Amino acid sequence: MNDNISVYIKNIDKSVTIKRGAKIYDLFQFLSDEDYIASKVNNEVTSLSFTIKINSTVEFLTIKNDFGMEVYRRSLAFLLSKVVSELLPERKLKIGHSLGPGYYFDLFGAALTANDLKLLKNAMNDEISAQKQIFRERISYEEAINYFKKNNREDKIKLLSGLNMSKLSIYRCDNFFELFDGPLASNTKVLKVFDLIQYGNGFILQFPKKSAPDKVAPFIEQKKIFEVYKETKDICKVLKVDNVGSLNEIIINNEIDNHIQIAENLQLKQIIKISDDIFTRREKVRLISIAGPSSSGKTTFSKKISLQLQSLGLKLITISIDNYFIDRDLTPLDDDGKPDYESLDALNLELLNENLSDLLQGKTVKLPIYNFFTGKSSISDREITLNQNEMIVIEGIHCLNDKLTSSINPKEKYKIYISALTQINLDDNNRIPTTDNRLLRRMVRDYKYRGHSAKKTFQMWPSVRNGEEKYIFPFQNNADGYLNTALDYELAVLKQFAEPLLMQIKPFDEEYSEAVRLQKFLSYIISAPTANVPSTSILREFIGGSFFEY
Incomplete structure (x- = not known):
């Protein structure tokens, strides 16, 4: 076997010849002085002490990189x-x-x-x-x-x-x-x-x-979000699960079915708490706005809280913000010159506020409808009128931003922020990022309902995350009610759906490093069956089998 191997260094667009078995940091001699912290070797993130044994492509990473x-x-x-x-x-x-x-x-x-x-x-x-x-x-x-x-x-x-x-x-x-x-x-x-x-x-x-x-x-300081995390810790104490090892024990001991029901009931108690708060404000509140990042379960949550409010005698009308998109050819562009569909300016704010104001004044309104195939908006034949004891429900990424509903008196709004804030860690030193939980949810849902590969979901994810940073997280402390939609058992259920999708991403794909990372942390988790996940669970929005229609 030849003692030499060829390494292409992506940072300097140059191939070099080195001894087989050299360390990544041995390549520093070909680079300018910079604080590199890690590398990608054949699209997999590695430490700088990694040993190179085959012809490879290497990219050096600094903390300016994700x-x-x-x-x-x-x-x-x-x-x-x-x-x-x-x-x-x-x-x-x-x-x-x-x-x-x-x-x-x-x-x-x-x-x-x-x-x-x-x-x-x-x-x-x-x-x-x-x-x-x-x-x-x-x-x-x-x-x-x-x-x-x-x-x-x-x-x-x-x-x-x-x-x-x-x-x-x-x-x-x-x-x-x-x-x-x-x-x-x-x-x-x-x-x-x-x-x-x-x-x-x-x-x-x-x-x-x-x-x-x-x-x-x-x-x-993010005081309200910190309070949600503290409540989540209290739930973990009740469930006696705060790390993957504890969850695995429950699955091994065949106690997962009962655990799922308890976890779901504890989440339902949180939804009821928010519903009761809205009910106490029913004399003033006319508009319920629900916001949260991608794959937080906004759609299912809006349906579940609607049922709870109906059980309290309140009637609700749901209006889809998606129907207020402006025509596609008028959509503002982002910094890369691409249509920014997540921008607030991609919505017809004037028409939305006109419709909401008219409804709150008791007028009958014809709502718009947006055709996602043609990219055109039109006025539908659907007419609605808001009665005195009814409320409007809207959900979307901008619903905590008062600019979305600027014509409505703030006292008439009840704003809810939801997100899947991961409840468990791998262990005391290794956390599971909330974004990973949501990414896996989206990957499974996009494949099942939209025909998207895991690769396509990965490719869209940076844009999704940028939109969240710009349009959601700055307003998360403005909410009146908060819900953590993550379920401590859900990664054990998502695993069986996500792993086959992640395996389709190959070493030559740019997305390989992320796929390997997710596969590795999922390898620590024992799969749990889906049969006992309730049909009303928020998790069903992603894995299928939901009681609700979407």
């Missing part, structure tokens, strides 16, 4: 875990949800103090100044189990109980090692920009943004 930023965040979480284990070994660190450009952490064992955070931050900076190597190593399954038993890591032991492999990849720095779901930086020296901010009963590990990688992003 993949690079994920490695940066994960690496800082690893470093935080290391210093906690060394300085506060009697305490238990547990990663939580994201809050903007930061991760929330709890540090159990004693009340958190400012001195605790100062101690940890100084230790992290010392580790960074020391430029310590982070090694990726392979150890036996038995060795990993013994290590985690010795260190009382029940979360890791439970997670590994769902796996059946002889060897595991771990990351080590000095004598500390962790099982991390994804590649890390190969040296601490690139992890310079971060902060630890005390918040709630825990703290936030704050990162920079891609657009300004040299400074910590400002902390912007």
Whole structure:
């Protein structure tokens, strides 16, 4: 076998010849000096210590790149875990949800103090100044189990109980090692920009943004969303599931059917709570606006809350915002010169507000209808009148933005924000991003109902996410009611639908790295049957078999 291999370096558009078995960082000699944190080798994200054994295409990543930023965040979480284990070994660190450009952490064992955070931050900076190597190593399954038993890591032991492999990849720095779901930086020296901010009963590990990688992003409090996360934690305590290992135990013990019903009932209680709040405001509220990011379950939620309000004696009229699109050839363009269908200006706001105002004044209105095949809008023959005891329901990405319904008195509106805020982690150190939960929902739904491949869903996802950042998240704190539509068991159900779709994406596809990443974290989860998912579940909007018509 030839000792040399050819590597095409995408960043400099150049092929070079190197020794077989070289490390990715050996290619630095061909590059300009920059803080690279990871690489993509044949479209798969890897650490810089990855060994190259075959002819390959390599792209180096910085934190200005989505993949690079994920490695940066994960690496800082690893470093935080290391210093906690060394300085506060009697305490238990547990990663939580994201809050903007930061991760929330709890540090159990004693009340958190400012001195605790100062101690940890100084230790992290010392580790960074020391430029310590982070090694990726392979150890036996038995060795990993013994290590985690010795260190009382029940979360890791439970997670590994769902796996059946002889060897595991771990990351080590000095004598500390962790099982991390994804590649890390190969040296601490690139992890310079971060902060630890005390918040709630825990703290936030704050990162920079891609657009300004040299400074910590400002902390912007999201009080209402934080409250939703706290409620979610309370639900997890009732269900006794806060990580994948605990969920796997329930499935292995054949207790999942009962667990599904409890989880669904707890979510229904939250919907009833919102319905009751609307009912108490029924003398003033005439318009219910529902918003949330893609695949949060807006359509099913709007139907479920309508049923609840009807059971309280309220009557509802649903108006589809989709029918207020302007003609396709008039749609505003985005920064890339493509039609921006998610822009507020893609809607006929004048007609919408005219219709809503007329309805609230008791007038009869003919509603528009939008033809998605021709891209044209027209006025339908459907006439509606709003009676005194009736409310209007609308749902869409802009429904928390008062510009959408500027003609309506704010006191007459009740705004609801929903999102699938993932309830469980892989373990105490590895979180499951909310966006992954929604991406899997959308992938399954798009294939089942729209004939889209996983590749097409991946290709559309950046545009969807940009739209959310611009048009939804800035207004999420404006809502009157909030609902987390994620169900702690749903990934075990989605797995059987998503895995075959992800396997259709091949190494030569640009989307391969994301497909591999999702496949890897799904591999930790044991599949659950769909039979006992209620027909009224929000999950049915994505997997099929819903009681509701869409």
